[in-house]
Amino acid sequence: MWAGTKLIVAIAVAVMLAIDPSSLSIAAVGVLDLAAIRLARIPRTAFPSVPPPVWAVVLIGSAVLLSASGPPFVVIAGLHVGLGGLFQFLQLSALTIVLLLTGAVLSWTTDVADVAPAIATLGRPLRRLAIPVDDLAVALALALRSFPLLIDEFRVVNAARTLRxxxxxxxxxxxxxxxxxxxxxxxxVTAMMFRRADEMGDAIAARGGTGQLTAGRTKLRRSDWVALAIAGAVCATALGLDVTVGGIGGPPGRH
Known part of the structure; x- marks a missing residue:
């Protein structure tokens, strides 16, 4: 699948959740993420473990917001407890999780070298506005490629510091x-970053310049059209159902 297709789907999902962050939309995006993980055969070892302090923060936040009033109400030991605040907290947590999962799936299934050509192709209409799309795509590609190098450099410097x-x-x-x-x-680390940047610049110049970074396949295949159709149908269905039941702009209790 072309990297631009994945970027289009990710942008569409982010826009949909920004317009309508309801439970139905979040669930639809979660289903898309799970389907992508299943089709891409991403192993469970790729998922990072959740540190215990994060669970502690979630439990504390749930306990604090449980005291907030709001429908629906339940009776616990003769007391009327509103679960509206707790449901909103869980909805916000689910929204954060699906957005992070969408970005993670895009990162796991996309080669870094395919990102710059995809961005250059998708941003082609912006060239009429005198926006340097190719330069921005090259800068993003170099930044993504530099992250592993910077992490390794930081680990080496930190290990040398701890030995003193x-x-x-x-x-x-x-x-x-x-x-x-x-x-x-x-x-x-800053000095080592400049040294790495100088070495990378010499390597790019020796290989023909930055134009090679934005050159790549831009033709959509059948799998790309199928993925775009499925993602569009899921987003449209979620928005349509939410408008029908009064989710967008409706009261918090109906989300």
Whole structure:
């Protein structure tokens, strides 16, 4: 599948959720993400583990918002408890999860080298407005390719810093020493970033310039049209059903 197709679907999903962040729309996007994960055969090991502090924050937030009044109401031990705040918190959490999952699926199934040509092709109409689409696509492609290099460089510098013997300080001196170490680490990583950028620029120039980064396949295949049709049908159905039941602009209790 062409990378531009995935970008179109991701943008359409984000726009739909921005217009109508209802439970039905969130569920529709979740179904699309699960179907994409199934078709792409993404293993379970690709999913990051959730740290315990995140679960603690979720539980605390749920407990705090449980006290907020709002329909629907339930009777617990003779007390009328409104679950409106809790439902809104869960809806917001689900919205965050599906957006992150959509971006993760796009990242897992797309080669970094295919992103720049797709953006250059999709942004072709903007060239009439004198917008440097190719330059923006090249900058994005280089930024995506530089992330792994920067992570490795930071790990090497941090490992070298931890090997140095740390002075035994206490109180305010210890805090000042940590601040100095952080500043030194940032300065070292910045210098290494410039060195990496210079090396990458020489390599790009030796291979024919930045024009090669935006050259790629732009022809839509049958799988691309099928994916666009399915995504469009799901989004249109979700919006149509939500408008029918009064989700857009309706009261929070009906979301």
């Amino acid at each position: 013997p740390a002075p035994e300080l206490s109180g305010i001196r210890r805090v000042r020493q940590r601040i100095r170490d952080g500043v030194d680490l940032i300065a070292t």
